[in-house]
Amino acid sequence: MNEARRSSAALEVRGLDVYYGHSHALQGVDLTLESGVFSVVGRNGMGKTTLCKAIMGLVEVSGGSIRVHGEDVTRRPPAQIARLGVGYVPQGRRLWRSLSVDEHLRLAGGMRSGAWTVERIYDTFPRLGERKDHGGGQLSGGEQQMLAISRALLTNPHLLIMDEPTEGLAPVIVTQVEEMLLRLGEDGDMSVLVIEQNIGVATAISRNVAIMVNGRINRIIDSARLAADRELQQRLLGVGLHADLEPDVDVAALAAESKPTPAPRRDGPVRIYVSNPTLPTRWSQPVPIARIEAAARTLSTQVSRLDDTARRKREPVTAQASGPPVVLVVGTLDTKGLELRYIRDIIAESGLRTRLVDVSTSGKHSSCDVSAQEIALNHGRGGSAVFGPDRGTAVTAMADAFTSWLRRQGNVAGVISAGGSGAASLVAPAMRTLPVGVPKLIVSSVASGDVGPYVGPADITMMYSVTDVQGLNSISRAVLANGANALAGMVKARLEARAATAREPRGLPSVGITMFGVTTPAVQKIAAELRDDFECLVFHATGVGGRSMEKLVESGQLAGVIDLTTTEICDLLMGGVFPATEDRFGAIIRSRLPYVGSVGALDMVNFGAPDTIPERYRSRKFHVHNPQVTLMRTTADENERMGRWIADRLNQMDGPVRFFLPEGGVSALDARGQPFWDPEADAALFRALERNVRQTGNRQIIRVPKNINDPDFAAAIVGAFRTLFGRAGARRRLAR
Numbered sequence: 001m002n003e004a005r006r007s008s009a010a011l012e013v014r015g016l017d018v019y020y021g022h023s024h025a026l027q028g029v030d031l032t033l034e035s036g037v038f039s040v041v042g043r044n045g046m047g048k049t050t051l052c053k054a055i056m057g058l059v060e061v062s063g064g065s066i067r068v069h070g071e072d073v074t075r076r077p078p079a080q081i082a083r084l085g086v087g088y089v090p091q092g093r094r095l096w097r098s099l100s101v102d103e104h105l106r107l108a109g110g111m112r113s114g115a116w117t118v119e120r121i122y123d124t125f126p127r128l129g130e131r132k133d134h135g136g137g138q139l140s141g142g143e144q145q146m147l148a149i150s151r152a153l154l155t156n157p158h159l160l161i162m163d164e165p166t167e168g169l170a171p172v173i174v175t176q177v178e179e180m181l182l183r184l185g186e187d188g189d190m191s192v193l194v195i196e197q198n199i200g201v202a203t204a205i206s207r208n209v210a211i212m213v214n215g216r217i218n219r220i221i222d223s224a225r226l227a228a229d230r231e232l233q234q235r236l237l238g239v240g241l242h243a244d245l246e247p248d249v250d251v252a253a254l255a256a257e258s259k260p261t262p263a264p265r266r267d268g269p270v271r272i273y274v275s276n277p278t279l280p281t282r283w284s285q286p287v288p289i290a291r292i293e294a295a296a297r298t299l300s301t302q303v304s305r306l307d308d309t310a311r312r313k314r315e316p317v318t319a320q321a322s323g324p325p326v327v328l329v330v331g332t333l334d335t336k337g338l339e340l341r342y343i344r345d346i347i348a349e350s351g352l353r354t355r356l357v358d359v360s361t362s363g364k365h366s367s368c369d370v371s372a373q374e375i376a377l378n379h380g381r382g383g384s385a386v387f388g389p390d391r392g393t394a395v396t397a398m399a400d401a402f403t404s405w406l407r408r409q410g411n412v413a414g415v416i417s418a419g420g421s422g423a424a425s426l427v428a429p430a431m432r433t434l435p436v437g438v439p440k441l442i443v444s445s446v447a448s449g450d451v452g453p454y455v456g457p458a459d460i461t462m463m464y465s466v467t468d469v470q471g472l473n474s475i476s477r478a479v480l481a482n483g484a485n486a487l488a489g490m491v492k493a494r495l496e497a498r499a500a501t502a503r504e505p506r507g508l509p510s511v512g513i514t515m516f517g518v519t520t521p522a523v524q525k526i527a528a529e530l531r532d533d534f535e536c537l538v539f540h541a542t543g544v545g546g547r548s549m550e551k552l553v554e555s556g557q558l559a560g561v562i563d564l565t566t567t568e569i570c571d572l573l574m575g576g577v578f579p580a581t582e583d584r585f586g587a588i589i590r591s592r593l594p595y596v597g598s599v600g601a602l603d604m605v606n607f608g609a610p611d612t613i614p615e616r617y618r619s620r621k622f623h624v625h626n627p628q629v630t631l632m633r634t635t636a637d638e639n640e641r642m643g644r645w646i647a648d649r650l651n652q653m654d655g656p657v658r659f660f661l662p663e664g665g666v667s668a669l670d671a672r673g674q675p676f677w678d679p680e681a682d683a684a685l686f687r688a689l690e691r692n693v694r695q696t697g698n699r700q701i702i703r704v705p706k707n708i709n710d711p712d713f714a715a716a717i718v719g720a721f722r723t724l725f726g727r728a729g730a731r732r733r734l735a736r
Contacts, residue, residue, distance in 0.1 A: 008070030009034050010159050010191030011055070015064035018047075018054050025050045027215040028064070033159075037185040037192045039202035039223070042212035048195045049091055051212070052163045055193075056088050057081050068159055087157030089148050091164045091195075097137030101128050104136065104151055114156025115189065119694065121150045123652055124180065149177065160184070160192045166201050174201065174380070179590055181205040183654070200378070200408045203227035224410055325413035326353045327491055330402070330427050333358040333366035336419050339469055339480060343416060343443075346484035352413070352491060359402050359426045361394035363387040370405075378404040395422055403430040414439035414491040418469050418480060421446045424454050424462075432458040435555035436548075439490035443483040445469065457547035461486075509559035510535040511721070512549040516565045517625075518667035519600040523564060525714035530721070534559075541565045541601070543578040550587035560594040560725050562717060564708070567601030569642055570634060575614065576605040585649040592655030594724035596717055599661060599685060600708055602642055603670040603678070604631040623675045631669070633676045636684035643688025650693050657699040658720040661686045664707035671707045 011033040018026040026047050031040075042048055053059040055066055057078040066074045073081050082088070095104065105118045105128075122129035125146045131139060139147065145165065152160060165181075166174045178201050184190050185205065196202040202209050203223035211218045329344040333356070340356065348354045355369040365371065376386040379401035386397045406412070412434065417427040424444045431440040432455075440460045447462035454462065463483050467475045511534045515523040527536040537552070539545040546568045552558045568580035588595050607613045607630045610622070621633040634642070650657060663686070669676040686703070693701050702720070706713040 008067070010069060011193060012067040013051075013055070013064070014067075016051070016054060016061065016066065017063035018050055018059055019062050020050075025215055026054065029215070029217055031210060031217055033191055033193055035191050037181055037194060037206045038208065038210070039194045039196055039206040040210045040212055040217075041196055041199060041202045043197070046212045047215040048212055049163055050215075052088070052090070052161050052193075052195060055081075055161055056086065082155065082157075085156075085158035087152040087155045087160040089152045089160070089162040089165055091167065095136035095139075095144055095147060097135055100133050100135055101139070101147055102132040104147055105154055108151040108154040116153045116156050118154065120654075121154065123654070123694075125150060125176075126652065145177070149180075157190060160190055161195075162192060163195045164197065165194065166196065166198050174198070177201075178204055183592065199227070200404075204408065227408060227410060324353050325411050325491070325495060326355050327413055327487065328355050328357050328406075328409075328415045330357040330359060330415060330417045331419050331423050332360040332362075332426070333368055333372075334360040334362045334364045336423065336469055337366060338472060339418050339476065342472060342477070343418060343480055343484040346481055347416070347488050350485070350488040350492070352488055357402075359398050359423075361386060361391065361398050372398070375401050375405050378402070378408075391422075395426055399426050399429050402426065403433055406430040407433055412438060413495060414441075414487050416441045416443075416483060416487045418443040418465070418483070420444060420469065423469075428454040428456075428460065431460050432456050432551075433554075434458070436552055436557060437494065437555075439487050439494065441483055441487045441490075443469065443480060452544075457544055457551040508533065508535045509725075510537055510552075510557060511560045511562060512552060512558045513538050513562045514541045514546060514549060514565040514600070515539065516541045516567050516601045516667070518604070518669055519565045519708055521668070521709040522600070522714050522717075525711055526562060526564070526717055529714070529718045541567050541578070543568055543571065543580060546580050546584060550584075553587035553591050553593060556591075558593065560721060561588060561596070562721055563588075563595065563597040564717065565600035566597065566646065567604065567606075569645060570602055570605045570638075573642060573645060574605045574632075574634070574638060576632075577608055578606045585646075585653070588655070589649065589652045592653070594721065595653060595655060595657045596721045596724065597650075597657070597659045598708065598717070599646075599666045599689075601667045602639065602685060603634055603666050603676045603681070605634060606631060621676070623669060631676075633678065634681060636678075636681045639681050639685035640688045643685045644692050647689050647692030650689075650699065653699065655698075656724040658724065659689070659693070659701050660713070660717060660720070661689065661701065661703045662708040662710075662713050663703055663705045664710060664713075666708055668709055671709075 009032050011031070013029055013031040016026050016029040017024070029047075029051060031051075040048055040051070050059060054061055055073075057073070057076055057080075061075055064074070065072060068081075068084060068086055071084065073084065073086070099107070102118075105121055109118050122132070127143060128146055128150060131143060136144065136147065145167075149162070149165060152162075162181075166177055181192060181194065182205055184192055194202065194205060203226050206223055208220050209223045209226055210220045327347050329340055329347065331340045333340060344354050344356050357370040357375065358366050358368045358372040359375055360366065360372045363372075365373070372386075373383060376383040376398065379385045379397055381397075386394055386401055388394050388397075406415075407430075415427070415431055415434065415438070417423055419426075421444070424442050424446055427442065431442075434440060436459050440458065441463060442454065442460060443463045443465050445465050445468050446454070447464040451462045454460065463479065463486075465476065465479055467473065467479075469476065469480075472480075511530065513523055513526060513536055515538050523538060527538065530536055537549075537558070539549040546566075549558070549561070549563075553561065566584075568578055569584060570576060571579040572581070572584070604623075607617075609628055610624065610630050613622070613630060613632070617632055620635075623631045623633070625631050650659060663682070665671045665674075665677065666682060666685075667676065668674065670682065671677060690701055693699065695701060702716070704713050704716050
């Protein structure tokens with residue numbers, strides 16, 4: 001019987017009817033969630049929250065049935081439904097103001113045992129750990145939502161119902177919740193029904209999305225199709241359009257079968273009226289004519305028609321539909337419109353599909369494919385955060401908004417931009433989020449200087465504009481054309497290579513390995529042992545090297561990590577010249593990849609020539625590596641500090657972790673008889689790690705009585721990695 005229940009759908013709703021007095025709130029709702037994460041979207045007042053309450057037994061059901069894993073829960077009391085393994089995150093959080101965070105969690109944690117514990121919650125949401133003694137009424141909105149979600153997770157449900165989990169949250173918290181939902185779906189231990197108004201989140205976390213209109217499931221649609229098609233979003237969810245929708249009609253099929261009647265030609269400006277200036281519900285009163293008139297806007301049909309005609313002339317008919325790869329031409333159209341359109345036209349003439357994206361912060365409207373106003377909506381505080389009086393603040397906000405927008409685009413084949421330092425600052429952060437290999441090119445007047453802040457760990461190509469990007473002339477035309485043709489060539493070559501690769505057998509999985517000169521022997525031995533089964537990608541731990549490795553982790557291009565050389569943390573904490581960022585290990589934490597790490601080269605801080613060493617370090621022990629690189633031995637206190645820092649990151653890793661401590665020294669210079677041999681300093685590092693890392697069956701600290709470059713130490717690393725990588729969960733992630 002239990003086996004039969006497990007094989008049933010996680011949630012099955014059939015013909016569900018709910019009334020509020022004489023109002024028919026849910027009208028024959030049919031919905032099935034087999035497993036994983038499933039999203040339901042719709043405007044306010046469409047019945048989404050009522051659906052949640054009906055499943056949880058919080059409102060009276062008039063007709064139909066609700067089954068959870070095959071068991072009928074229709075009209076059962078809420079407490080009984082919860083005991084059957086159904087968790088609920090209500091809209092509005094519903095916390096106790098007088099109970100502390102820890103009291104909330106301990107109370108929920110006693111209901112059902114399982115994988116989710118109070119300790120795991122604190123690992124997942126470190127902010128709650130910092131606020132564990134604060135009352136529910138003392139938390140910010142984001143913290144309250146974290147606590148509401150955590151409280152539900154601690155019941156270890158088989159089915160989790162979440163009503164507007166990202167409502168009112170800052171973008172960074174929205175991203176965190178989105179990543180957590182993706183992990184829940186990947187784990188397969190819990191099914192999740194998410195009610196959302198944020199289309200970006202809803203389409204990112206589930207394969208299909210249900211559209212709810214007037215108390216019914218109007219249709220279920222592929223999330224990639226909905227996310228990529230702005231017109232379809234407006235058609236299904238746009239203000240004032242819901243009355244025109246017919247259930248169970250495929251929009252694409254309808255468009256293919258019917259030919260629109262040509263609109264009458266109008267040469268002057270026209271008024272665009274919105275029938276509902278505010279979001280309607282089923283109980284809304286008719287909108288007064290005066291309000292509709294006041295909300296209307298003027299559109300110049302000549303400008304619109306000219307731009308649309310030009311765009312359609314540039315693009316093949318088959319490319320105008322959503323789906324094929326697209327090249328984004330991005331910049332500030334209010335000042336660089338002529339130059340960006342010149343680039344776009346060259347790329348379009350090569351046969352590639354293009355989209356012109358405006359990231360201006362002036363608030364001016366420009367003819368383009370994606371307006372600045374649409375990009376600004378992707379900021380957590382909307383257009384008010386982007387179109388402000390302070391230019392620096394506006395540029396930062398628009399860069400954040402464009403980054404959020406670009407993350408949700410699924411068919412980007414390449415990105416190109418042109419402008420000065422402001423334009424480069426606007427587009428570079430978003431470009432850095434794209435996977436390595438996607439062509440990215442910036443033509444800029446700053447490209448002949450220090451481009452590190454723009455490029456970072458990504459493969460961004462920067463081309464010096466020679467003259468300022470200000471108008472078209474013989475020089476700027478040549479440079480911009482070179483940039484456009486270069487990007488077009490990169491995009492075409494990559495698309496052809498991907499098509500050829502798709503026809504060939506899959507290659508070896510890739511593993512990232514960090515190395516420094518003083519850990520080279522160990523890395524060479526590890527790579528030699530793994531060469532037959534893995535593609536070994538070695539990263540030089542010079543600050544950017546570690547970031548580049550984690551960039552590939554974020555891009556899904558690595559199947560695992562052997563982080564042998566974590567020396568960049570020395571420079572981060574002690575002020576060396578090869579520092580990591582504060583997000584070191586962040587990609588591992590978020591991706592949950594199999595992770596084997598060690599303390600390679602934590603015995604040294606890197607500086608330049610001897611005369612560049614800070615005054616406060618002048619009395620320390622040094623080793624001159626070459627005339628331009630001077631190494632400083634770390635002390636016991638510094639090693640203890642680094643151990644605590646690393647331990648905090650390891651505790652946040654939910655994936656399989658093995659972290660090795662070489663008792664015979666952490667580098668070639670830290671071997672017996674070598675200049676940096678200091679067993680006491682190493683012992684302080686090892687003690688700090690063992691005391692602060694919360695060891696579990698999945699997260700272990702392992703001592704090896706060898707130097708890091710000893711063959712036996714390399715063999716231990718290889719053995720641990722093969723064991724972790726062979727786990728079913730790791731294989732499943734690789735297959736995806």
